[in-house]
Amino acid sequence: MKRTAFTKFEDNSWLPRIVARHTPFFVLLAVLFGQLLLLSVQVTRNQNVRLINVWAAEVFGPFERGFHDVINGTQQTWSSLRNLWTYRQANIQLEAELVAARARIQELSEKAAEADRLEALLQFKSRSPYKSVAARVIAASPGDGLGTVVIDRGQDAGIAVDMPVITPEGVVGKVAAVYAHTAQVLLITDPTCGVGCLLEESRIQGILKGGGQGLCDLHYVMDDQKVAAGDAVITSGLDQIYPKGLLVGHVVRSEPGNIYLHITVKPAAYLNQLETVLVLFSATSNQEEVSKSGQR
Numbered sequence: 001m002k003r004t005a006f007t008k009f010e011d012n013s014w015l016p017r018i019v020a021r022h023t024p025f026f027v028l029l030a031v032l033f034g035q036l037l038l039l040s041v042q043v044t045r046n047q048n049v050r051l052i053n054v055w056a057a058e059v060f061g062p063f064e065r066g067f068h069d070v071i072n073g074t075q076q077t078w079s080s081l082r083n084l085w086t087y088r089q090a091n092i093q094l095e096a097e098l099v100a101a102r103a104r105i106q107e108l109s110e111k112a113a114e115a116d117r118l119e120a121l122l123q124f125k126s127r128s129p130y131k132s133v134a135a136r137v138i139a140a141s142p143g144d145g146l147g148t149v150v151i152d153r154g155q156d157a158g159i160a161v162d163m164p165v166i167t168p169e170g171v172v173g174k175v176a177a178v179y180a181h182t183a184q185v186l187l188i189t190d191p192t193c194g195v196g197c198l199l200e201e202s203r204i205q206g207i208l209k210g211g212g213q214g215l216c217d218l219h220y221v222m223d224d225q226k227v228a229a230g231d232a233v234i235t236s237g238l239d240q241i242y243p244k245g246l247l248v249g250h251v252v253r254s255e256p257g258n259i260y261l262h263i264t265v266k267p268a269a270y271l272n273q274l275e276t277v278l279v280l281f282s283a284t285s286n287q288e289e290v291s292k293s294g295q296r
Helices: 005-009 014-021 023-042 051-127 283-295
Strands: 132-140 148-151 164-166 171-178 183-187 195-199 205-212 215-219 232-235 247-255 262-267 276-280
Touching: 195 247, 205 262, 215 247
Parallel strands: none
Antiparallel strands: 132 148, 132 276, 148 183, 164 171, 164 276, 171 183, 195 205, 195 232, 205 215, 215 262, 232 247, 247 262
């Protein structure tokens, strides 16, 4: 069977035969290529640049420029990432410093507010005709309707039961229990705390007791009396606990009842924001102190 042209080219022996048959031709090509290289080395162009260098630049120039662009792009990307990381760390540091600065500002603002409160308290104390001692509120009963608070003054400061407790704004309550270094104060908003009061303008008398939700009720004022919202309520001094004339609060509303008016009073003191208070010593204590000073 005769071989076809396709099967002939599948035979690998044809390549050596072609090379052997055309050896002079391939030798001539090699010599010409060598001569061309020698000429390119020797021949120069403008500015004494050898031709081979020109060819090499033309052939490898695009590869070199591409590689250079890749390197530059990588460096720029790395530099951008490094700068981004640096900026991120700087941002974190600045945020931490900002938080610390805000906390410091808040601390200084709180100290300034406390200083203002203490200054107002001391000025009120200096103007008050009653002997008193300043105290800090260190605890309060839970819930919206605060009934008692605890102050940081006790027997060591001469505190006794039933001493009135006030602020520059108004009456707070009275001392209900005393311990060695602390005392419990019963607020006027507690239903068990009674205060002898009178309306500042009309001089109508009544008994003030806690009414819930941070308000008080003024009891035993007859229906035929005229009481208007905004009327000031002050201490009457008849309960022998609170000195006469201290501001207690203002009338919120007054409604008629069967016999007595239903009078709601809002305390003048900010009982849900107490921080510092004054504990008043009784007039008896003041007189005893004056007597002792005279005997000395």
